[in-house]
Amino acid sequence: MGNCLDHSLNFEGSQNTSDQSKTITKTSSGTVPSTITCSPPSNLTAPSYGEKSGSDALITPRTEGEILASSNLKDFTFSELRNATRNFRPDSLLGEGGFGHVYKGWIDEQSLAASKPGVGRIVAIKKLKPEGFQGHKEWLTEVDYLGRLHHPNLVKLIGYCSEGDDRLLVYEFMPKGSLENHLFRRSAEPLSWAIRIKVAVGAARGLSFLHDAESQVIYRDVKASNILVDAAFNAKLSDFGLAKAGPTGDRTHVTTQVMGTHGYAAPEYVATGRLTARADVYSFGVVLLELLSGRRAFDKSKVGVEQNLVDWAKPYLGDKRKLFRIMDTKLEGQYPKKGAYTIANLALQCISHEPKQRPRMREVLTALQSLHDAKDGPKLLQIERKDVPVKLPARYRPSPRMPATATEALPLPFPKPATPVR
Numbered sequence: 001m002g003n004c005l006d007h008s009l010n011f012e013g014s015q016n017t018s019d020q021s022k023t024i025t026k027t028s029s030g031t032v033p034s035t036i037t038c039s040p041p042s043n044l045t046a047p048s049y050g051e052k053s054g055s056d057a058l059i060t061p062r063t064e065g066e067i068l069a070s071s072n073l074k075d076f077t078f079s080e081l082r083n084a085t086r087n088f089r090p091d092s093l094l095g096e097g098g099f100g101h102v103y104k105g106w107i108d109e110q111s112l113a114a115s116k117p118g119v120g121r122i123v124a125i126k127k128l129k130p131e132g133f134q135g136h137k138e139w140l141t142e143v144d145y146l147g148r149l150h151h152p153n154l155v156k157l158i159g160y161c162s163e164g165d166d167r168l169l170v171y172e173f174m175p176k177g178s179l180e181n182h183l184f185r186r187s188a189e190p191l192s193w194a195i196r197i198k199v200a201v202g203a204a205r206g207l208s209f210l211h212d213a214e215s216q217v218i219y220r221d222v223k224a225s226n227i228l229v230d231a232a233f234n235a236k237l238s239d240f241g242l243a244k245a246g247p248t249g250d251r252t253h254v255t256t257q258v259m260g261t262h263g264y265a266a267p268e269y270v271a272t273g274r275l276t277a278r279a280d281v282y283s284f285g286v287v288l289l290e291l292l293s294g295r296r297a298f299d300k301s302k303v304g305v306e307q308n309l310v311d312w313a314k315p316y317l318g319d320k321r322k323l324f325r326i327m328d329t330k331l332e333g334q335y336p337k338k339g340a341y342t343i344a345n346l347a348l349q350c351i352s353h354e355p356k357q358r359p360r361m362r363e364v365l366t367a368l369q370s371l372h373d374a375k376d377g378p379k380l381l382q383i384e385r386k387d388v389p390v391k392l393p394a395r396y397r398p399s400p401r402m403p404a405t406a407t408e409a410l411p412l413p414f415p416k417p418a419t420p421v422r
């Protein structure tokens with residue numbers, strides 16, 4: 001779930017009326033404090049997404065009752081989920097985000113009823129902090145979107161719980177957790193180049209599906225912690241609490257309160273609150289940079305330009321000879337230079353300051369897919385093997401040096417013809 005990035009904007013002409021009157025305090029801690037307590041049942045509405053054609057696809061705000069009644073999701077009781085997680089025991093904890101904790105739990109394969117720990121199917125249960133309106137709103141948006149959207153690259157929502165002030169969500173369990181943990185956790189086994197590409201393809205496919213849906217969905221929270229991976233590193237997008245219906249008819253954008261995460265949010269969206277699918281493309285470009293560099297989008301522990309990954313990495317992306325300087329040292333040089341350069345170019349286009357210069361997600365997907373399917377793909381997998389030590393020439397060894405000056409963005413037009421990796 002996301003953070004509010006800016007509280008000083010005036011909003012005009014919003015299509016999504018549910019956002020217009022909210023004032024949410026800016027925070028850098030990842031939590032969104034709110035003084036409004038949530039008292040269900042509420043008549044909060046969320047724009048609905050229709051998968052069908054014609055009038056069924058229209059975006060109509062629906063009440064909470066309508067959303068919950070129409071979903072095929074299981075309505076769990078709080079005590080069921082408490083039992084499924086051994087009373088939310090700390091050793092069942094899978095992770096923590098700004099809005100709550102995620103626990104491992106067990107449900108019966110057939111009936112979906114909560115079962116004894118260790119018996120049946122493993123699920124991930126997100127328990128939202130009882131912090132009021134914003135948390136509830138995102139919970140409802142998540143139920144609304146994930147209750148209707150089904151795709152192999154979107155995490156599956158199995159059910160929910162709404163009891164008193166408690167709001168929970170029950171998802172399919174993603175055994176390898178988040179991309180964020182794999183890239184940035186000290187104890188994590190480094191991700192190989194081939195796995196990085198695979199994860200990028202999966203996330204891009206999920207986003208393309210959302211953007212190209214008959215009623216477009218803008219995800220608004222693309223970041224490494226929201227990209228989850230299964231045992232085979234198939235990636236799925238999670239957290240639809242910030243999702244928005246895209247513009248309809250002649251409209252070019254939707255105007256919303258600025259929500260998102262520092263380092264990932266597109267500059268024009270932060271500045272104006274005007275949201276288009278190209279804002280997701282920007283954030284995806286930032287994730288590509290994280291995959292290349294192994295650095296966080298925004299890192300407070302660093303100083304100056306190094307705090308912001310886009311600012312730091314941009315000057316190197318269009319320069320074949322300098323690119324190695326930003327590559328993740330954990331790759332130990334085990335990546336194809338041509339492939340890395342292709343990804344760097346793609347990232348550079350995704351993070352274009354001008355939204356129209358950014359590619360569409362389907363174009364990003366095509367480019368990534370061709371890299372993934374390249375006929376020498378097996379060669380990429382080969383270099384994953386840890387038992388083949390490769391000594392790199394000195395000039396290809398990663399260096400922490402900073403450039404003296406910024407270079408120009410690469411003048412390549414998009415889409416670039418599919419280039420097999422050699």
Ligand SMILES: Nc1ncnc2c1ncn2[C@@H]1O[C@H](COP(=O)(O)OP(=O)(O)OP(=O)(O)O)[C@@H](O)[C@H]1O
Pocket residue numbers: 001002003030094095096097098099100101102124126155171172173174175177178180181225226228238239
């Ligand atoms: N379905 C799941 N299966 C396995 N682990 C999960 C699942 N969902 C979430 N997690 C784990 O829980 C962590 C916290 O997730 P959560 O979505 O609450 O927060 P976040 O994405 O890190 O931050 P934010 O609150 O900004 O969204 C994830 O990073 C991941 O490690």
Ligand SMILES: [Mg+2]
Pocket residue numbers: 001097225226238239
């Ligand atoms: Mg998340």
